[in-house]
Amino acid sequence: MVQNPARRAALTDAAIDVLAREGARGLTFRAVDAQAGVPGGTASNYYASRDDLLHQTARRIHHRLTPDPAVLTDLLRAPRDRALVTALMLNLMSRIGDDRAGYLAMLELRLEATRRPELRAELTETIRADLEANVAYHLGEGLPGDRETVVVLYLAMTGLIVEHLTLPDVLGPDAVGALVDAIVERIVPDGLRRAGNGP
Structure with missing residues (x-):
């Protein structure tokens, strides 16, 4: 699947918001989709696993x-x-x-x-x-x-x-x-x- 870099950044920013509000236990693909306002299953198309989501989120925070x-x-x-x-x-x-x-x-x-x-x-x-x-x-x-x-x-x-x-x-x-x-x-x-x- 071809991935949209802007969508990935928006999802990762949504993950940051979820992580800040809910903590690591609340950081799920479903929560990220809801925070980003995208259809369910979108985040799982962009991140191979929850660990991948955590690592990508760390990189995005560093950038921000x-x-x-x-x-x-x-x-x-x-x-x-x-x-x-x-x-x-x-x-x-x-x-x-x-x-x-x-x-x-x-x-x-x-x-x-x-x-x-x-x-x-x-x-x-x-x-x-x-x-x-x-x-x-x-x-x-x-x-x-x-x-x-x-x-x-x-x-x-x-x-x-x-x-x-x-x-x-x-x-x-x-x-x-x-x-x-x-x-x-x-x-x-x-x-x-x-x-x-x-x-």
Whole structure:
């Protein structure tokens, strides 16, 4: 059967919505068809199995969560200092607000990966590669700090994201901006980096 790439993307986006709302146990072909508003049996024509659906959904989430290059280019017009790192982290939190379902679905996939070795291997490889790309990007753009700075920043921001998405009232709705400021201030070294300087 010839498959329509736009239909596949719509089905995978529907799977993300189901995963974010219902969790991994609710992610069925029938639920995806209903969410996408397509005839029953459509999703099963596009995915060989439920495992295939999970893997394709993970890839689609990764694509959706990638930052907009134009926005990054605009942000990177600023000096390479702590304020720029704060702006980048605030942009991350803004993207979470814009695609809450995508981030919640990724959390659900992480939990499901604890029970599915193949999914765990795929997510580990993808997220490790993303982390290393973030380290390379941070250093390559001359932002303050070193590899450890980026790893600790990643861990702190991941904790903030989980808290914000799952139990937002613990910190309060207006706390995120101040917490991002505090995280960057405590983790990222002070001072301005100039192009060409080493980490």
